[in-house]
Amino acid sequence: xxxxxxxxxxxxxxxxxxxxxxxxxxxxxxxxxxxxxxxxxxxxxxxxxxxxxxxxxxxxxxxxxxxxxxxxxxxxxxxxxxxxxxxxxxxxxxxxxxxxxxxxxxxxxxxxxxxxxxxxxxxxxxxxxxxxxxxxxxxxxxxxxxxxxxxxxxxxxxxxxxxxxxxxxxxxxxxxxxxxxxxxxxxxxxxxxxxx
Numbered sequence: 001x002x003x004x005x006x007x008x009x010x011x012x013x014x015x016x017x018x019x020x021x022x023x024x025x026x027x028x029x030x031x032x033x034x035x036x037x038x039x040x041x042x043x044x045x046x047x048x049x050x051x052x053x054x055x056x057x058x059x060x061x062x063x064x065x066x067x068x069x070x071x072x073x074x075x076x077x078x079x080x081x082x083x084x085x086x087x088x089x090x091x092x093x094x095x096x097x098x099x100x101x102x103x104x105x106x107x108x109x110x111x112x113x114x115x116x117x118x119x120x121x122x123x124x125x126x127x128x129x130x131x132x133x134x135x136x137x138x139x140x141x142x143x144x145x146x147x148x149x150x151x152x153x154x155x156x157x158x159x160x161x162x163x164x165x166x167x168x169x170x171x172x173x174x175x176x177x178x179x180x181x182x183x184x185x186x187x188x189x190x191x192x193x194x195x196x
Contacts, residue, residue: 148180
């Protein structure tokens with residue numbers, strides 16, 4: 001018995017560097033695995049070696065799965081947090097900024113801008129709709145948003161450039177271009193649907 005213990009200790013001493021590897025440490029921390037290794041050291045038959053090898057492979061796969069799932073949880077939680085913060089920043093209420101200066105405008109100025117925009121909506125949308133004689137096109141135009149109607153009015157009736165419209169509506173030319181394209185696509189879809 002003492003001779004067996006000495007043989008096992010010598011094996012661990014000779015292979016100290018490998019045994020100190022964290023995955024091997026965790027493998028040997030399980031009493032069943034340690035017993036298999038000790039048995040393979042004392043009786044180095046092919047069957048005993050194979051049992052240790054299979055047990056280690058199973059342990060290694062479980063560790064890899066655990067690590068993978070742990071990383072998935074970690075990165076998904078980071079992504080979720082980023083998306084949640086981005087969503088909160090996009091959907092601020094007007095009064096979330098308070099009455100102090102923030103981003104160049106106060107909450108009161110933002111409310112005034114909204115009321116000016118509504119007045120502009122009433123003026124702009126009428127000219128375009130008044131000039132349409134085709135009943136199907138008129139119905140399709142009425143399904144567009146007020147902003148899309150404004151942009152179509154400014155482009156086709158007032159003949160303003162995308163840049164001028166962006167300055168008037170205080171947004172980027174790219175946003176105006178996207179809204180214009182979306183409006184045309186929506187009109188195209190609505191008219192095709194009615195034509196079928």
